[in-house]
Amino acid sequence: MPFLNSIINWVNFKRIYQIDLFRKHPHDVQREVLFDLLKEARDTEWGKKYDFRSIQSESEFKKRLEIRNYEDFAPYIDRLRQGEKNLLWPGDIKWFAKSSGTTNDKSKFIPVSKQSLEDIHFRGIRDVFALYLKNNPGSGVLSGKSLTLGGSHRVNNFSNNSYFGDLSAILIENTPFWSDFYRTPSADVALIEEFEEKVEKIIEESLNENVTSLAGVPSWYLVLLKKVLAHTGKTNILEVWPELEVFIHGGVQFDPYREQYKKLIPSEEMNYMETYNASEGFFAIQDDPENDDLLLMLDYGIYYEFIPMENFYDDNPPALTLDEIELGKNYAMVISTNGGLWRYLIGDTVKFTNHKPYKIKITGRTKQFINAFGEELIVDNAEEALKLATSRTNSQIKEYSAGPVFMGDDQKGAHQWIIEFEKEPDDMDLFISVLDHSLKTLNSDYEAKRHKNLTLERPHLIKAQKGLFYEWMKQRGKVGGQNKIPRLANDRKYLDELIELQKRM
Incomplete structure (x- = not known):
């Protein structure tokens, strides 16, 4: 064991030197990653289809290949699962990571190459x-x-x-x-x-x-x-x-x-x-124990692009390289990898907090948000507002999920929150008020829709019974490991399931 530890310490020392290199030269490293990927995959079906050999620049790569989601790749992945080779990445791919996702129930099978x-x-x-x-x-x-x-x-x-x-x-x-x-x-x-x-x-x-x-x-x-x-x-x-x-x-x-x-x-x-x-x-x-921002790892065989969320729903939205991003903005992340995913929209949103080196915070999901009334509420807003509400009311949250209450004849719009508390607030009304006020502070679109209760009412809150979320995930066959409770949804599917289960408990 001491001998093994010595080897590990030597490898770690060498690796820290490599990490320092991409901190100092991020754009060069990312450009090298892209062209290594294109060179490696140029004789695959995908590489021949888009003529990877002739791509000479990052801008040409963007023009040649469109941004895709899982459904676009699914026919190729189905073929890979049946044993076909050299489709998206050279050689055969034997391993597929099953991912249920957080916003729909359809399983995804992500190819995992040897590389x-x-x-x-x-x-x-x-x-x-x-x-x-x-x-x-x-x-x-x-x-x-x-x-x-x-x-x-x-x-x-x-x-x-x-x-x-x-x-x-x-x-x-x-x-x-x-x-x-x-x-x-x-x-x-x-x-x-x-x-x-x-x-x-x-x-x-x-x-x-x-x-x-x-x-x-x-x-x-x-x-x-x-x-x-x-x-x-x-x-x-x-x-x-x-x-x-x-x-x-x-x-x-x-x-x-x-x-x-x-x-x-x-x-x-x-x-x-x-x-x-x-x-x-x-x-x-996270490379700094005093700061919870995350260091973007640039030399793993992943080439990154970022779509500004303000343009996400436009036709042909721009996808920016690292040298084009701005600090503090929300971006949808696009990746090309040595697993054969090319300009793949992963579904996560991030914001950059630093560019020397590049550091990010995860802000949510492109599909996990509430925007039923133009408020564009993302998970990052929700987490920060809940943090402030629990601090003010001496409470702790175990699990939560939220979604819209749609407008009706006698019903204004609202957000409904189902929260399972580890420790209940001293004052539930104050909790809701702080949550509401914090969301207004954090999100100008939410604040505008809440103005004088014209579009959105004050949040509605349902206190969940102990174990509600665990039982819900268990009934959905999603207990453990990589399964995550959906935090925000733009419809009532999850809310209605939870409310109905609570009635039966």
């Missing part, structure tokens, strides 16, 4: 620890194990040629044997499909391990950690794993859960590190 496994996903995981150790040189994180709580879908066969499952399952299937020295639980337990069974097995396997780090989605980890305390009778997690020092999290906004984690892990020395990764790629990492 994207190694150069995007595994490199991203390694870089998390490289950056963490750079910021915490005295860390003992490598002296113990990382407790991982992944997805709930095993790898399954499409055919004899290809397999699908949660990205976390695919990573486990392809992880080198020596990673078992640093990870718990075992692969067999990590791949159990039934979430509640998996949690019980994780507890059995991991209680006696020296767990020094956690990695996963904050909402599902709360379930696990509370069950650990119930099982052991301990009052906090540090009594179970005293060497625990960092929680590497992603998938959902962490702020709504921060206070709960402080209670579960009551230590000022506990570190929290955010990542931005998805089935399509590993995009950004």
Whole structure:
């Protein structure tokens, strides 16, 4: 183990030098990534169709290929799943990450090539620890194990040629044997499909391990950690794993859960590190413990473009390269990758907070918003407003979802919020008022629609019963791992399902 740690530390040192290079020369690195991708894929069906060999500039790349969503790629992905080769990326693609998404129920199957496994996903995981150790040189994180709580879908066969499952399952299937020295639980337990069974097995396997780090989605980890305390009778997690020092999290906004984690892990020395990764790629990492902005990782085999959200619904909206972006604006992210996704609209929105180096915040989804009345409310607005409302009313939120109340004969428009509180507000009316006022402050379109209650009424709030969201996700077959509760929707589908379930509970 000491010898292995020495090798890891040497690799980390070398990698930090490479990260510093793309910090200093971001545009050169991104241009090199694009032309490496085009060169690698020039003899594929896609490369021949768009004549990748003749593309000489980033502007020509934009002209030649249009921006696409998953549905546009689906026919090619179906062919890949049946074993065809050299379609979007050279060679055969055996792995497909199943992604249910957050705004519709249709499963997506994202191709994961050998190159994207190694150069995007595994490199991203390694870089998390490289950056963490750079910021915490005295860390003992490598002296113990990382407790991982992944997805709930095993790898399954499409055919004899290809397999699908949660990205976390695919990573486990392809992880080198020596990673078992640093990870718990075992692969067999990590791949159990039934979430509640998996949690019980994780507890059995991991209680006696020296767990020094956690990695996963904050909402599902709360379930696990509370069950650990119930099982052991301990009052906090540090009594179970005293060497625990960092929680590497992603998938959902962490702020709504921060206070709960402080209670579960009551230590000022506990570190929290955010990542931005998805089935399509590993995009950004929090590289500064004092600042929760995320460093955009530019040398992973991902070429980035950004559509200004103010133009998103225009015909042929502009897609900007890094040197064209402006700080503080919302952008929809477009990626081209060594997994064979070309100018792919991933569905996430970000804003840049810095350009030396390039840092971002995740602000929401292109499809997860409320815009029933022209208010263009995004998840970032909602999270910030809820943070202020909970602070003012001494409350904590466990889960929430919101959507529109549509206008009727005697009904003005409104936003309806279903909130499951970990700790209820001292004053519910004040909570709603602060939420409303904060949204006005954060979003001028919302403020305009709320003016004198002409279009939008004050928010409507339904207090959810304990366990409502968990039961709802369970009934939808979306418990665990990479499944996320939809925060905002532009229709009432989720709201009506939750209200109906609450009546039956």
